[in-house]
Amino acid sequence: MAAPTLDTTRSRQGAIARPHPPGSRRRAPDHLAWLAPLLAMATLFFLWPLINVIRLAFTNSTLLRDDYSYTLSTFGQALTDPSLPGVLVTTVIFVGASVAGQLVLGLLIALIIQRAISRKLRGAVLVRSVVLSAWVMPGILIGVIWQIVLNEGPFGLVNSALASVGLAPVSWLSDTKLAVLSVVVANIWRGTAFTMLLLYAALLTVNPDLYDAAKVDGARKLRTLWHVTLPQIRPVLLVNTVLITIATLNTFDMVLALTGGGPAQATEVLALHTYNAVFVNFNLAGGCVLALFLLLASLLLTAFYSRVLPEEQR
Amino acid sequence: MSTTTAGGSGTAARGARPRRRTARTRARIDDVWTYLGLLAVLLFFGIPLLWMVSLAFRNQQEILVTTINPVPDHPTLDNFGQVLRSAQFPRFLLNSAILSAIGACGAIAVAAPAAYAFSRMRFRGRPVLLVGVLALQMVSPLVLAFPLYRYFASLGLLNSLPATGLVYIAILMPLATWMLKGVFDGIPRDLDDAAMIDGATRWVAFRRIVLPIAMPGLTAVFVITALLAWAEFVVPFILLTSPAHLPISVGILNLQGTYATNSTGILAAGSVIAVLPAIVLFVVLQRFIVGAFVSGALKG
Numbered sequence: 161m162a163a164p165t166l167d168t169t170r171s172r173q174g175a176i177a178r179p180h181p182p183g184s185r186r187r188a189p190d191h192l193a194w195l196a197p198l199l200a201m202a203t204l205f206f207l208w209p210l211i212n213v214i215r216l217a218f219t220n221s222t223l224l225r226d227d228y229s230y231t232l233s234t235f236g237q238a239l240t241d242p243s244l245p246g247v248l249v250t251t252v253i254f255v256g257a258s259v260a261g262q263l264v265l266g267l268l269i270a271l272i273i274q275r276a277i278s279r280k281l282r283g284a285v286l287v288r289s290v291v292l293s294a295w296v297m298p299g300i301l302i303g304v305i306w307q308i309v310l311n312e313g314p315f316g317l318v319n320s321a322l323a324s325v326g327l328a329p330v331s332w333l334s335d336t337k338l339a340v341l342s343v344v345v346a347n348i349w350r351g352t353a354f355t356m357l358l359l360y361a362a363l364l365t366v367n368p369d370l371y372d373a374a375k376v377d378g379a380r381k382l383r384t385l386w387h388v389t390l391p392q393i394r395p396v397l398l399v400n401t402v403l404i405t406i407a408t409l410n411t412f413d414m415v416l417a418l419t420g421g422g423p424a425q426a427t428e429v430l431a432l433h434t435y436n437a438v439f440v441n442f443n444l445a446g447g448c449v450l451a452l453f454l455l456l457a458s459l460l461l462t463a464f465y466s467r468v469l470p471e472e473q474r
Numbered sequence: 475m476s477t478t479t480a481g482g483s484g485t486a487a488r489g490a491r492p493r494r495r496t497a498r499t500r501a502r503i504d505d506v507w508t509y510l511g512l513l514a515v516l517l518f519f520g521i522p523l524l525w526m527v528s529l530a531f532r533n534q535q536e537i538l539v540t541t542i543n544p545v546p547d548h549p550t551l552d553n554f555g556q557v558l559r560s561a562q563f564p565r566f567l568l569n570s571a572i573l574s575a576i577g578a579c580g581a582i583a584v585a586a587p588a589a590y591a592f593s594r595m596r597f598r599g600r601p602v603l604l605v606g607v608l609a610l611q612m613v614s615p616l617v618l619a620f621p622l623y624r625y626f627a628s629l630g631l632l633n634s635l636p637a638t639g640l641v642y643i644a645i646l647m648p649l650a651t652w653m654l655k656g657v658f659d660g661i662p663r664d665l666d667d668a669a670m671i672d673g674a675t676r677w678v679a680f681r682r683i684v685l686p687i688a689m690p691g692l693t694a695v696f697v698i699t700a701l702l703a704w705a706e707f708v709v710p711f712i713l714l715t716s717p718a719h720l721p722i723s724v725g726i727l728n729l730q731g732t733y734a735t736n737s738t739g740i741l742a743a744g745s746v747i748a749v750l751p752a753i754v755l756f757v758v759l760q761r762f763i764v765g766a767f768v769s770g771a772l773k774g
Contacts, residue, residue: 190676194591195603197584198647205618205644206610212621272511279505287512288764289757290520296752298705298723301745304730308529308738309522313538315738317525320542349519357764410614413707417727431616438620439712451617462612466605 213455217448224442238449243425243433251430254344254415255408261348262404263397266355271385273356274363288356295353303417306346307333336426339419343427346418347408354407355400362396363389402465406458430454529742530554537739553743557729562717563744566725567751569714570704572635573721577642577703578696581650584643586692589654590680594663604655611648618645619712626713633719641709646699653698657691658684694762697755704752722748 217235221228238244269291276284294302309317310332319329332342366389374384390397412432415421421428421436428436434454438447528544529537530553536546557563591597592604622641623632631637665687666679674682685692704723711724720728729744756763 191591191595191597194587194595198588198607198651201584201640201644201647202607202610205622205641206613209618209621210613212624213617216621216624268511269515272508272515275504275508276512279501279508281505281508281512283509283512283516285760287516287519289760290516290523292756292760293523293749293753294519296701296705296756297749298726298752299707300723300726301748304726304741304745305522305526307730308742309525311738313738315529315537317521317542324542349522352519361764406612410616412616413711413723417730431614434616435708435712444620444624448620451614451620454614455617458612458614459609462609465612466608 210455213448213451216445217452219445221444222442223438223444228445234445235449238437238446241446243428246425247428247430247433250340250426250428251409253340254347254427254429255405257344258347258351258408259401259405261344262352262355263401265348266352266400267359269352269356270360270363273360291356292353294349295351297350299350299411299413300417302346302350303414306342306349306414306418310342333419334423336423339423339427343415343418346414347411350414351404351408355404358396358400359393362393366392399465402461406461409457410454526742526745529739530746532739534737534739537737553737553739554747556740557744557747562720562725562728563747565718566720566722567747569635569719569725570721570723571751573639573642573706573710574700574703576636576639577646577706578700580639580643581646581699582654582692582695585647585650585654585695586685587680589651590658590684592651592655593658594666594676607648607651611652615641615645615706615708619708623712631713633714633716635714635719638710638713641713642703642706645706645709646702649702650695650699653695654688654691657688657695660691661687690762690765693759694765697759697763701752701756 216228218230218232219228220231220234269287273284273288275281276287297305308315310319311317312319312329312331312334314320316329316332318332322329330338332338370388370392371384374388379387410431412429412435415427415429415432419427421432430450431454434447434450437443437450524544528546531549531551532546533548533550533552536548588607592600618641626632626634626637661684665683666676669679669683670676704721706721707723710721714720714724717725717728726741726744726748729741
């Protein structure tokens with residue numbers, strides 16, 4: 161891919177072998193050749209589609225016919241869509257609860273695994289592998305698995321377990337409130353590994369002297385966690401929070417397989433709603449308006465992210 | 475240290491350093507809590523996986539029995555046989571393999587030179603471009619897929635694996651660029667400088683010196699991008715519409731639609747087969763991946 165531009169420099173290697181002093185004239189265009197493939201791909205598959213999403217949002221285009229005209233009314237229609245408030249509330253609950261759950265659980269697991277490994281306890285690597293297995297699975301599969309686990313039929317694991325202790329079955333997926341809870345739990349199950357990995361790595365960077373100092377001062381473990389550990393890994397925590405927020409906001413594969421957005425749109429998150437607008441209702445322009453919202457939310461989070469990113473990584 | 479072997483003996487020795495003994499006992503108690511924590515985590519994350527595996531080996535009658543015993547009375551491989559003999563399923567796996575290979579190799583080919591430039595060269599606009607690459611990572615493939623669907627349709631590229639593979643490369647390359655920049659940052663500049671003083675061009679220094687040293691890092695990036703490609707959903711879901719071209723991450727939905735009402739076992743068997751390549755690859759190469767995260771955090 162990089163070959164055409166770079167081959168010209170390579171063919172010179174047999175010629176006069178002379179170092180290029182730093183700051184020589186060849187340097188200025190040099191980096192462009194190295195960046196060219198990336199920039200080309202970014203233009204073709206990011207910039208150009210993005211321009212078109214914005215353009216299409218100002219049209220009345222649908223998937224059913226090719227022609228369209230420019231209009232502002234799509235924005236009005238998309239914003240006054242009676243199902244939108246419900247979708248937004250569901251999205252906020254889904255994203256908020258998933259992120260909070262993943263942060264708390266991810267930190268807890270990272271702490272447990274770090275302690276287990278530092279004490280050379282058995283099983284830490286096994287547990288880490290199992291948690292990571294959930295993370296590498298395609299979202300559709302996760303939806304399928306949780307559909308089986310929470311199924312209200314005889315093979316549903318949770319209801320079978322409840323039955324074995326004499327409790328009545330629970331409609332995990334057909335009750336509107338419980339369905340939201342189920343989707344959140346499945347999503348926490350899916351995404352916690354990422355937080356665990358990042359925070360585990362961050363915990364390894366905390367200077368052990370700080371813990372010793374806290375111990376000498378007689379600090380209890382929870383206080384040490386709150387006043388020593390968490391401030392030390394604060395940058396990673398922030399970055400991690402932004403990343404999983406964006407990831408959660410933009411997924412709908414797991415939800416699609418688990419509940420399909422139902423019952424009665426109870427679990428239809430914004431990303432799924434956006435997909436449905438285009439490919440179920442064939443309203444391309446309306447979908448592009450919603451896509452712009454998703455994009456805007458992600459970009460605001462990214463702007464925040466680049467501010468909290470450590471200086472030297474920028 | 476005889477005192478470390480806890481129990482009723484060695485009273486005299488214990489009396490000598492009471493403080494240390496309590497610290498040890500406390501550490502032991504904490505170990506128990508740690509084990510309990512590990513067990514709880516293992517159960518929460520492992521049981522759904524175990525249940526899926528269990529259902530995959532059950533026959534039709536046993537699936538309909540309400541039980542929490544994961545071991546079936548009459549384990550069977552029928553579900554696996556039916557999935558693998560089906561017309562579509564092996565095709566899904568192959569398509570996934572093709573798309574993952576294109577995506578991971580392509581992303582590295584595009585990202586490696588760019589990451590090297592970001593790591594080694596100082597040029598105008600570098601910080602802006604770096605944040606720009608990061609911003610690409612944050613753009614949902616869903617947003618890109620709408621206009622791409624339109625244009626792929628007009629170009630006749632819907633259901634084209636190579637064209638879809640290009641989109642995979644595009645959405646994987648931002649992450650690959652950032653990770654590879656981290657990898658190259660960890661390799662001393664003196665090495666390529668020395669090669670260039672000896673007359674090598676930058677390209678040769680990059681290919682002959684830097685890339686071979688970066689191999690563990692490249693492997694980690696390859697594994698992570700391949701896994702992400704294996705799990706990618708939105709892009710193939712929208713750009714590939716015929717069953718013959720679907721990867722497994724979308725194809726399972728078809729399986730769910732076809733069988734869910736009458737045979738959960740087949741769905742479970744399909745799921746087991748679908749995650750196996752990802753999990754095996756992941757567990758085998760876990761060290762690289764955890765290592766990549768750890769080195770990233772150490773630098774941060």
